[in-house]
Amino acid sequence: MRHNEMVYVTPLPVRIWHWLNAFGIVTLCVTGLQIRFPDYVNVFGAYKAAIRLHNTAGTVVSISYTLWIGYYLVVARSLIKLYVPTLEDLKTGIFRQAYFYFLTYFLGKPNPHHSTPDSKFNPMQKAAYLVIMLILLPLVIVSGILLMYVAPLRELFLLLGGIKMLVGSHFLLACCFTAFLFVHIYLATLGHTPLAHFKPMWNGWEEEVIEDDTGDGAGDAHSDPKPERKDMV
Amino acid sequence: MRMLKKVFWFFVAIVVIATHSGVSYAEMPSAPNDGCMKCHGQPDIAAVARNKSSYIDPVKYSGTTHSIIGCTACHDRVSPGHPRDGYLPPKAVCGDCHGPVNEEYSKSVHGAKARCNDCHNPHEVRLPIFMSGDEINGKCAKCHDSRKTIQSHSKWLPQAELHIDSLLCISCHTSSKEYVISLSIESRTPGSGTAFKMATFAELAVLSNGANISKIIDQNGDNQISLAELRAFNHHLRSRNMRLWGMMTPEVVTHNYQIMVNRWDCSFCHASGSKAMQKSFIVLPGKNGDYTRIPVEKGAILDILYGTPDFYMMGSTRSTALNIIGALIVAAGLSFPVCHGFFRFLTRKNRKEDHHEA
Numbered sequence: 001m002r003h004n005e006m007v008y009v010t011p012l013p014v015r016i017w018h019w020l021n022a023f024g025i026v027t028l029c030v031t032g033l034q035i036r037f038p039d040y041v042n043v044f045g046a047y048k049a050a051i052r053l054h055n056t057a058g059t060v061v062s063i064s065y066t067l068w069i070g071y072y073l074v075v076a077r078s079l080i081k082l083y084v085p086t087l088e089d090l091k092t093g094i095f096r097q098a099y100f101y102f103l104t105y106f107l108g109k110p111n112p113h114h115s116t117p118d119s120k121f122n123p124m125q126k127a128a129y130l131v132i133m134l135i136l137l138p139l140v141i142v143s144g145i146l147l148m149y150v151a152p153l154r155e156l157f158l159l160l161g162g163i164k165m166l167v168g169s170h171f172l173l174a175c176c177f178t179a180f181l182f183v184h185i186y187l188a189t190l191g192h193t194p195l196a197h198f199k200p201m202w203n204g205w206e207e208e209v210i211e212d213d214t215g216d217g218a219g220d221a222h223s224d225p226k227p228e229r230k231d232m233v
Numbered sequence: 234m235r236m237l238k239k240v241f242w243f244f245v246a247i248v249v250i251a252t253h254s255g256v257s258y259a260e261m262p263s264a265p266n267d268g269c270m271k272c273h274g275q276p277d278i279a280a281v282a283r284n285k286s287s288y289i290d291p292v293k294y295s296g297t298t299h300s301i302i303g304c305t306a307c308h309d310r311v312s313p314g315h316p317r318d319g320y321l322p323p324k325a326v327c328g329d330c331h332g333p334v335n336e337e338y339s340k341s342v343h344g345a346k347a348r349c350n351d352c353h354n355p356h357e358v359r360l361p362i363f364m365s366g367d368e369i370n371g372k373c374a375k376c377h378d379s380r381k382t383i384q385s386h387s388k389w390l391p392q393a394e395l396h397i398d399s400l401l402c403i404s405c406h407t408s409s410k411e412y413v414i415s416l417s418i419e420s421r422t423p424g425s426g427t428a429f430k431m432a433t434f435a436e437l438a439v440l441s442n443g444a445n446i447s448k449i450i451d452q453n454g455d456n457q458i459s460l461a462e463l464r465a466f467n468h469h470l471r472s473r474n475m476r477l478w479g480m481m482t483p484e485v486v487t488h489n490y491q492i493m494v495n496r497w498d499c500s501f502c503h504a505s506g507s508k509a510m511q512k513s514f515i516v517l518p519g520k521n522g523d524y525t526r527i528p529v530e531k532g533a534i535l536d537i538l539y540g541t542p543d544f545y546m547m548g549s550t551r552s553t554a555l556n557i558i559g560a561l562i563v564a565a566g567l568s569f570p571v572c573h574g575f576f577r578f579l580t581r582k583n584r585k586e587d588h589h590e591a
Contacts, residue, residue, distance in 0.1 A: 038504035038548040047499035047548070051391055106576055108583035151394035158476065162542025168555050175559035179566020186570030 009115050009206045013075075017068045018201055024061035028054060029178050036171065058144045065137055081118065083133065085126045093123030105190070115206055132180060140173040269304040270294070272316075293357040296523040307355070327355070334488050341407075343490035347376065363523045365417050365516055366401055366480035367431055373402040389497070399544075400481050405496040409483030412505075414513035414534050415526065416541060420475045429476055434518040440473070447517055451527055458515055458529040464539040479513070479534070479544030503548035510534045510549050513541075 010018075031054035034041045044050040072079035085093070096112050101124070105111075113122035121129060143166050146153055150163060157163050191197040192207070200206035272278055274291040281287075294300050305311065307325035312318050327349040328335035338344050349355075352372045361369060374382075379397070386393035403409050419429035420436055437446040450466040451458055458466075470476055481502065495501050513534050514526040533540040537552045544550070 035547055036551055038500050047503055048391065051499070051547075055391075101573070106580040106583065108580070148392075150392055151398060157543070158471075161538070163545045164538055164542050164552075167545050167547075168537060168552065171555060171559055172562065175562040178563045182563075182566040183569050186574065 005208045006205045007115065007117065007208050008204050009117060009120050010200045010204045012204065013071055014068075015201060015204060017064055017071070020064045021061060021068070024057045024064065025177060025181070027057040028061065029174065029181070031057065032171075032174050055148055058141070058148070062141045062145065065133075065141060068133075082120055083126055083130050085123055085130065089123035089126060094127060097122045097124040101187075101190075111190075114208055115200075128180075132177075136173055136176055140170060140177065143170040143173065266294075266300060266304045269308075289356045292521045296363070296519075296521045297356065297358055298360070299355055299358065327353075338488035338490070341488060341490040342492075343488075351375075359523055361482070361486050362484070362526060365431055365518070365524050366415055366482055367417070368524075369401050369403070370397075377402075399479065401483065403486060403490075404481055404483055405493055406490055407483075407487045408489055408491075408493060409486045411484035412481050412502075413484055414479050414510065414541070414544065415482040415516050416477050416479050416513055416529065416544070417516040418470075418475055419478045420473070423474045429478065432475060432518065434520055437518065447525075447527060450515055450517075456527060458527055458533075460530045460533050460536060460540060463515075463529060463533050463541075464536075467539045467542055476543055477515075477541060479541055481546070500548075503546065505549050510546065 030043055031050045034043050034047070034050040035054055038047050038050075044053060069079070072082070093113075100109065100112050111122075113119075115121075146156065146160075146166055147163075147170060150157065157166060160166060188197040188201075189195075196207060270289065270291050273287060273289045274294075276288055279285050279288040299307065308322040309325075311322040312320045314320070315322065331349075335349070338349070352375075383394050383397055386397060390396055401409075404412070418432040418437065420432040421427050421429050434446065437449060440446070441449045445454075447456075448454065450462060452462055452465070467477060511531045511534070513529040515529055516524050516526045519525055534544065534550050535552055537554055
């Protein structure tokens with residue numbers, strides 16, 4: 001037997017941040033494409049328009065990131081709990097999740113991870129988001145800010161190996177984000193319905209399918225009755 | 234007759250330049266100007282004659298085209314009693330020889346603002362290819378204050394200071410064409426924190442240990458800088474408090490000063506494509522204040538890191554190797570949904586039977 005349960009996993013500030021960030025990053029990718037390949041890509045008309053939009057979107061994403069990390073570090077104080085994989089995650093969790101994505105998913109087995117307010121992300125998500133949010137995004141933001149002020153920051157450019165080093169790093173990081181976008185959007189469709197993971201990012205509530213029969217190991221952790229609403233912070 | 238004589242000397246000068254391309258003017262044989270330079274080459278003549286322009290720097294003059302055609306080509310009819318008779322020899326008008334340029338310049342928006350002599354001292358003038366970018370822009374800066382220029386351009390031009398540092402004013406304000414990248418060596422005193430300035434001949438001579446200064450970069454002396462030589466040179470520059478500074482420079486210079494409408498469009502330069510950025514030169518200062526340039530292997534500007542680490546033009550100098558790496562990263566990201574989605578489609582019945590999508 002199964003029953004569905006609504007769990008409040010994504011609070012409003014996180015949702016606002018997510019969509020602001022998503023819109024900003026897509027804008028950055030498209031404008032960035034025109035900036036690097038202006039002889040082939042012309043989405044925004046004038047080259048200067050693409051640059052100004054890129055700079056504006058970059059500034060929005062930078063501010064948004066600062067608010068995000070401030071929220072998780074200072075207000076929610078759950079950054080480490082949510083985003084840093086535990087030893088158990090590294091030893092077995094990541095492999096169990098990968099095993100699911102690459103094999104048992106195709107056999108119709110259930111996802112070994114179920115979102116709860118205390119464990120919103122599966123071990124693979126944790127590892128990916130940790131790299132994306134705490135390493136790649138800060139790097140792309142810093143390199144982007146430096147590239148907006150080349151002449152005043154020339155000394156810093158020399159220390160970092162020259163403008164080409166910065167431009168090259170910024171470009172490759174942007175490519176990583178573009179690659180991540182494809183994977184991220186696709187994986188979001190792997191819920192119990194294709195839109196199951198999109199809805200909580202819109203209204204905050206995730207519909208969880210709970211196994212009432214405790215005979216299945218995967219369902220053990222979720223066999224206990226849950227409150228109808230769990231606020232996630 | 235006088236006109237014919239000047240035209241004759243003008244063509245002589247052109248022939249001499251053509252047969253000595255790539256060689257500094259300073260190395261060309263000078264015309265017999267010794268009689269004049271005996272007095273006018275002495276710094277104290279300015280005080281004696283009470284006229285600053287009486288002194289002609291012999292080193293700078295020897296590097297000009299005008300020194301080849303000789304003093305009397307422009308100052309003919311010098312009186313036998315010169316200088317005691319007080320009669321000043323006549324001066325030629327630039328337009329006598331440079332007619333087309335004069336006509337073009339007169340029609341430009343700049344024509345009524347400055348005379349030829351305001352920008353070009355006829356006793357020091359050199360062709361742009363024998364000048365550094367800073368030196369050419371310096372002529373504009375005599376009237377156009379750099380700070381105000383940056384401020385006025387900032388109203389519409391992103392990173393105006395960077396653009397003004399990396400471009401010749403005439404690149405946008407004349408219809409000059411055939412752009413190349415001129416790379417000059419800049420230096421500064423270690424630990425001074427001051428701005429970089431074009432390295433002098435003396436500074437580079439120290440690096441070359443007395444040998445021809447081109448040897449500091451053109452190691453095999455073939456008058457061509459290979460990418461390997463450029464990389465090696467750049468590698469050593471950092472430790473010497475020097476840098477290679479690139480400027481986009483037109484090969485064909487015109488005098489039709491105006492606001493070029495198409496230069497408002499950034500894509501004029503930034504979408505010019507990598508093919509337009511293949512040609513570059515290293516500009517080296519000469520002993521006589523002139524500059525020589527050595528061609529650099531094609532594609533150096535597009536090298537990922539060590540070709541020209543401090544020169545990058547968005548859109549135009551992108552590295553193909555980096556593009557390929559970037560495309561592979563994006564393709565790897567795209568391949569996951571494509572491959573996983575394919576197997577997901579094939580095995581969709583398994584999940585339907587289980588009434589569970591994931």
